[in-house]
Amino acid sequence: MFSVMKMKIIRMLKIIIGAAGYVWCIIPVIFSGIINAGNGAGLLFFGVLFLWGAFQNKLNSAADKFKALKVLRGVLIAGYCAFTLLFTVESVLMINAVNTAPSEGATMVVLGCGVRGTEPSQMLRLRIDAAEEYLKENPAMKAVLSGGQGDGEDISEAQCMYNELIKRGISSDRLYMEDRSTSTRENIAFSKEIIEKEGLSPCLAVVSNNFHLFRASLVVEAEGLTFGAVPAFTPYPLLFTYVMREFLGILAQWVAG
Template identity: 45%
Template structure:
């Protein structure tokens, strides 16, 4: 167990360094460093046989909590995976593309996946209106919606089909602010990365969108483990905030 926990510690620390180097604008890399420290402590404790020193009832209680946590984690991750292949449906009135980090003249890779997916849908459904949703974060030079609209226009989408929501800072605001731009009720799809679809649809329904579906954009493999873990905690927070 000493070696096993040490390996986990190394994996977590390397993951944290990798996520930090990506400069995603999120501080979630700290979770990986904290996890690495936790597993390092477990490794040291295993080396000195500290587990055997604990009373049996305490050991049993810890094992029950670990098992319960593993079950909850597996269920939530399964729900997240259920949104991975949603493609929406043809002829939607609106699609809402959720924002993500942007740079001066271009969207981040994560956001490009969303925008490229939106472009494909909009070209196949020429009557659909697109709402690009995202404000300006502290680490961003411009509102996300402005960069997103420019990207869509360069890809051949008419500006007349694009509405910009430029104030939101969270997914909840993305949805609620975008809804105010909808001149009439109609079918809506939320376009976001696959790991985010499940929670985004929950938020959409909570904010009153009834005829809503998801359109899942891909995610780069190297970003996926971090995003899946981050989404787990976001989903837990969503349920506590209800």
């Protein structure tokens, strides 16, 4: 009796978590037009989980008759357990990175992202908001604005951030533009060149969205700099999509060495 009840609870949890997760992953697609590896993987993960729960009884009955299905069920269980463990560990590391306070006298490095023509994308605007607030709280701090010009961008990400911060009252003599980078690794490496040339502190206050800071911290430390975080807010409906994308990116980075 207890075993039957336990199986029913597990089945319902799969259905509920699968459906809720699927909705969370599809919201960015429908309302923001965001399609990336994060929501693609999330839709697959939660869609399979939902179907697994919905057809659990039939799958179990079939697995008792066919060895191949029994193996498939075992692979699914092992895969979901491994994924959940890795995702949990990485989420803890992400939270730890977000809570790493910058050292006193640190140099700010603002990591760029998409520009729409000459205007900041939603994520870039959130980073600019965080940079503005922190620079006003620390009037002696200098900032390197890092980001090159990509497809569909009329100006570089660095120039876009510079324009916005000047509009918001940040003095130009506190800002340095790094406008060649096309990746997080280049963001930090090229910003390091400016920091060394200008004699700025190698202790960084890295501004990026909260989900991105752990990966940024790995690059900062690989460059021999000291990491500190200035997290920019990420809207909750978009959070899982971007966390999942970061998870896949970091996983690929670790596998590649």
